[in-house]
Amino acid sequence: MPEQPGKNAIEVRGVRKVFGAGDAAVAALDTVSVSIRENEFFTLLGPSGCGKTTLLRLIAGFDYPSAGEILLYGDDIALLPPFKRPVNTVFQSYALFPHMTVSQNIGFGLEMLGKPKAEVKARVAEMLKLVRMEHLASRRTSQISGGQQQRVALARALAPQPKVLLLDEPLSALDYKLRKEMQIELKRLQNQTGITFIFVTHDQEEALTMSDRIAVMSSGKILQVGSPWDIYDKPADRFVADFIGETNFLTASIAGIENGKARATLKSGATITASVADGFQPKGEATVVVRPEHAKLVKGKAELSGTVENVVYFGTDTHIHVRLDGSDDLFIVRQQNARSAGCGFETGDKAGIAIGDDAAQVLRD
Amino acid sequence: MATAEEIARAADQRDIRNRWYLSAPAMLTIFFAAVGPLAIVLVYSFLTPGSYGDVKWQFSPEAWVSVLFERDIFDDTLSLAGAHMSIFWRSVKLAIVTTIITLAIGFPTAYFMATRSEKTRDLWLFLITIPFWTNLLIRTFAVLQIIRNEGIVNTVLMKLGIVSAPIQILYTDVAILIGMAYVYLPLMVLPVYASMEKLDFRLVEAGYDLYASRWQVLRRIIFPLVKPGVIAGSILVFIPAIGAYVTPSVLGGGKNMMLSNLIELQFGQGRNWPLGSALSITVMLIVMVALLVYVRNAGSQEVRHG
Numbered sequence: 102m103p104e105q106p107g108k109n110a111i112e113v114r115g116v117r118k119v120f121g122a123g124d125a126a127v128a129a130l131d132t133v134s135v136s137i138r139e140n141e142f143f144t145l146l147g148p149s150g151c152g153k154t155t156l157l158r159l160i161a162g163f164d165y166p167s168a169g170e171i172l173l174y175g176d177d178i179a180l181l182p183p184f185k186r187p188v189n190t191v192f193q194s195y196a197l198f199p200h201m202t203v204s205q206n207i208g209f210g211l212e213m214l215g216k217p218k219a220e221v222k223a224r225v226a227e228m229l230k231l232v233r234m235e236h237l238a239s240r241r242t243s244q245i246s247g248g249q250q251q252r253v254a255l256a257r258a259l260a261p262q263p264k265v266l267l268l269d270e271p272l273s274a275l276d277y278k279l280r281k282e283m284q285i286e287l288k289r290l291q292n293q294t295g296i297t298f299i300f301v302t303h304d305q306e307e308a309l310t311m312s313d314r315i316a317v318m319s320s321g322k323i324l325q326v327g328s329p330w331d332i333y334d335k336p337a338d339r340f341v342a343d344f345i346g347e348t349n350f351l352t353a354s355i356a357g358i359e360n361g362k363a364r365a366t367l368k369s370g371a372t373i374t375a376s377v378a379d380g381f382q383p384k385g386e387a388t389v390v391v392r393p394e395h396a397k398l399v400k401g402k403a404e405l406s407g408t409v410e411n412v413v414y415f416g417t418d419t420h421i422h423v424r425l426d427g428s429d430d431l432f433i434v435r436q437q438n439a440r441s442a443g444c445g446f447e448t449g450d451k452a453g454i455a456i457g458d459d460a461a462q463v464l465r466d
Numbered sequence: 467m468a469t470a471e472e473i474a475r476a477a478d479q480r481d482i483r484n485r486w487y488l489s490a491p492a493m494l495t496i497f498f499a500a501v502g503p504l505a506i507v508l509v510y511s512f513l514t515p516g517s518y519g520d521v522k523w524q525f526s527p528e529a530w531v532s533v534l535f536e537r538d539i540f541d542d543t544l545s546l547a548g549a550h551m552s553i554f555w556r557s558v559k560l561a562i563v564t565t566i567i568t569l570a571i572g573f574p575t576a577y578f579m580a581t582r583s584e585k586t587r588d589l590w591l592f593l594i595t596i597p598f599w600t601n602l603l604i605r606t607f608a609v610l611q612i613i614r615n616e617g618i619v620n621t622v623l624m625k626l627g628i629v630s631a632p633i634q635i636l637y638t639d640v641a642i643l644i645g646m647a648y649v650y651l652p653l654m655v656l657p658v659y660a661s662m663e664k665l666d667f668r669l670v671e672a673g674y675d676l677y678a679s680r681w682q683v684l685r686r687i688i689f690p691l692v693k694p695g696v697i698a699g700s701i702l703v704f705i706p707a708i709g710a711y712v713t714p715s716v717l718g719g720g721k722n723m724m725l726s727n728l729i730e731l732q733f734g735q736g737r738n739w740p741l742g743s744a745l746s747i748t749v750m751l752i753v754m755v756a757l758l759v760y761v762r763n764a765g766s767q768e769v770r771h772g
């Protein structure tokens with residue numbers, strides 16, 4: 102996807118958040134800066150405990166940053182209470198009001214904004230239709246299923262037409278099939294409403310399939326921001342490459358960088374061409390990564406060689422685990438499955454691994 | 467040989483019999499501690515007073531008549547017993563005000579406790595229960611020491627020159643209210659805290675997120691969700707408050723009678739045990755009616771369900 106600089110809905114500038122004090126202090130966010138564009142489906146992706154919820158809570162106003170600014174369309178909102186921010190949240194646990202009906206839940210925000218009764222009613226009806234919950238309008242929230250609660254939580258947060266919608270792992274409590282359905286539903290809602298979504302997940306597949314842009318986080322820092330394609334194909338460092346999808350890590354000594362290409366000599370003695378990110382000057386030993394689908398298993402000799410240890414069938418493709426000669430490392434090759442043909446290799450076979458010119462990248466550790 | 471059906475039926479019967487054996491201790495306790503004494507009080511209320519206390523075993527509705535009416539000594543006509551009425555009303559009023567005061571103080575206290583960290587919560591809970599360790603009489607006299615004319619409150623006020631003469635608090639209704647609110651406060655705090663602790667504070671955040679101000683969050687989210695605790699606390703305070711004896715006697719100085727003082731009078735100096743019994747049952751009836759009205763109203767605003 103091409104970069105389209107647009108208006109920024111949210112700008113986070115140098116935000117730190119420290120919990121506790123003295124020796125017990127934990128920096129949940131360590132100087133984070135990121136801009137989120139208008140109408141964008143933006144995802145915060147990272148392992149549990151990396152600070153995703155903390156960042157979302159700062160934007161929502163449930164917590165205040167220890168340092169830094171949070172701008173909403175240019176205005177610093179970092180210290181405003183949550184009820185003064187045109188930002189709504191879909192909570193991980195949904196947090197529906199148990200003493201109210203589905204309709205009352207959805208209308209709550211509008212009612213608190215002091216909208217006239219007729220307007221609230223019309224908007225609630227509209228929202229119920231949007232999330233396809235008309236038939237359950239007068240149910241208690243404890244009398245509907247998890248997926249339905251999820252829809253109500255969405256409708257409730259969308260009803261006041263916030264400038265930005267925050268979603269904290271909203272799908273993590275749903276089973277696989279429902280989750281897939283809701284992923285599509287969320288994309289539809291975002292297209293239909295044109296509201297900026299900031300979506301939190303620890304599921305890289307979810308992030309890749311849903312997002313316009315992704316910020317990968319680790320230990321309170323943002324490591325990389327980019328389109329799913331950028332993040333997957335041009336990971337900024339070893340952590341990102343490891344976290345997103347499956348990757349083979351090789352150690353190589355680097356020599357002769359030219360036009361963003363380096364010559365990397367692997368332990369097996371073979372030399373391959375690997376791309377190097379702008380401004381990165383690797384010296385000596387460095388990590389080279391190859392995605393499993395970018396390598397090819399061949400019968401004869403190739404850049405790497407080894408013994409097939411495992412053939413794992415996945416339906417659409419097959420993963421072949423190869424124990425590399427001269428080291429204990431496993432290398433995984435992914436092959437698309439063709440109709441009526443096996444992968445051509447069996448456990449114990451000797452095989453070569455061909456790595457094309459574009460396949461390998463040298464990464465920061 | 468017994469068929470399966472017969473065995474099942476025998477097991478059922480055994481089950482029923484076992485249930486009776488098992489519930490016997492509870493039944494006995496209820497009988498001796500509640501139903502029995504109550505029945506005696508009820509029977510006594512329909513008897514004739516004896517000359518030196520006690521009762522004569524002779525049926526008479528007189529006690530019940532004099533709960534509400536006064537008999538004219540000369541022409542035997544009945545008129546509403548103004549003294550009793552005002553005592554009933556005073557007791558109900560003081561009990562209601564006590565309940566409101568304990569709620570006004572207890573609700574924020576419970577909220578404060580429930581929002582502390584897990585560890586400090588237990589400490590606060592412990593502190594709240596400390597007064598229970600001390601005898602009621604001693605606690606009441608402690609209050610007396612504080613509010614009497616030479617007590618700490620008046621001394622400080624006079625030293626600071628805020629008042630020139632001590633404020634008469636002791637032996638007024640204000641004194642009774644201070645004492646009862648102090649004594650019954652834990653009975654409000656504990657049940658309210660119990661519901662508050664179960665409150666999911668993410669709902670509070672959701673409220674703020676949806677543009678509710680602090681007051682609206684309190685009224686629309688926190689209060690409805692902790693209402694069971696508020697109802698329980700109000701009942702726990704109201705019932706003992708309406709029948710309170712020690713606190714009104716010590717702090718009220720016996721000038722203005724409460725129901726309990728009136729009842730005590732009948733069993734003591736008044737030597738009218740049937741009237742005392744009838745008054746006791748009247749208190750129970752007042753409590754029951756008050757609770758019915760309260761629970762009905764509190765429950766209907768928002769239909770709760772578990």
Ligand SMILES: Nc1ncnc2c1ncn2[C@@H]1O[C@H](COP(=O)(O)OP(=O)(O)O)[C@@H](O)[C@H]1O
Nearest residue numbers: 120121127129148149150151152153154155156
């Ligand atoms: N209220 C808090 N008090 C202390 N530490 C906290 C608090 N909230 C979060 N943290 C810490 O901050 C870090 C980031 O947490 P969080 O933002 O919840 O991560 P994520 O949502 O990515 O799983 C964690 O180490 C967590 O323990």
Ligand SMILES: [Mg+2]
Nearest residue numbers: 150153154155
């Ligand atoms: Mg989280």
